[in-house]
Amino acid sequence: MKLRSIVALGVGLISAAAWAATAATPQPLDILHHKYLPPAVTVPKGTTVTWVNHDEDTHTVTSANGLFASAAIEPEQTFTHTFSEPGTYAYFCALHPLMKATITVE
Numbered sequence: 001m002k003l004r005s006i007v008a009l010g011v012g013l014i015s016a017a018a019w020a021a022t023a024a025t026p027q028p029l030d031i032l033h034h035k036y037l038p039p040a041v042t043v044p045k046g047t048t049v050t051w052v053n054h055d056e057d058t059h060t061v062t063s064a065n066g067l068f069a070s071a072a073i074e075p076e077q078t079f080t081h082t083f084s085e086p087g088t089y090a091y092f093c094a095l096h097p098l099m100k101a102t103i104t105v106e
Contacts, residue, residue: 012091015105025048026092027041027047027048027050028042028049028050028051028052029041029049029050029051029052029101030051030052030054031052031053031054031055031059031061031073032054032055033055034055034057034059034093034094034096034099035099036051036061036091036099036100036101038101039100039101039106040101040102040103040104041101041102041103041104042103042104042105042106043083043103043104043105043106044105044106045083045084045085045086045106046082046083047078047082047083047099047105048080048081048082048083049081049082049083049103050079050080051070051075051078051079051080052076052077052078052096053073053074053075053076053078054075054076055075056075057075057096058072058073058074058075058095058099059072059073059093059095059096059099060072060073060078060079060093060094061073061081061091061093062092062093063089063090063091064089064090064091064092064093065089065090067089068081068091069094074094076092083103083105085105086105086106087104087105088102088103088104088105089099089102089103089104089105090102091103
């Protein structure tokens with residue numbers, strides 16, 4: 001009986017370590033054809049998200065609630081932000097306000 005408990009504890013610790021490693025892995029998001037791709041994403045708390053501008057135009061990544069705002073992101077440049085609190089974060093391009101997307105942090 002003790003062996004099962006030890007094995008279960010070990011599996012739980014390995015699972016927790018794997019989740020922590022996943023949370024720390026940067027998540028790339030693309031900007032292409034005047035769209036954020038994907039337009040909605042869910043990530044674990046602590047995830048660093050990097051937007052990569054693959055478009056021909058300059059864009060921004062601007063939080064609707066003022067939490068983050070990039071400078072102008074030229075083609076093939078990036079912007080990075082780490083999400084430390086759970087919630088749903090809407091963002092848009094300040095240069096092209098019809099470009100909108102959301103990130104949900106769990």
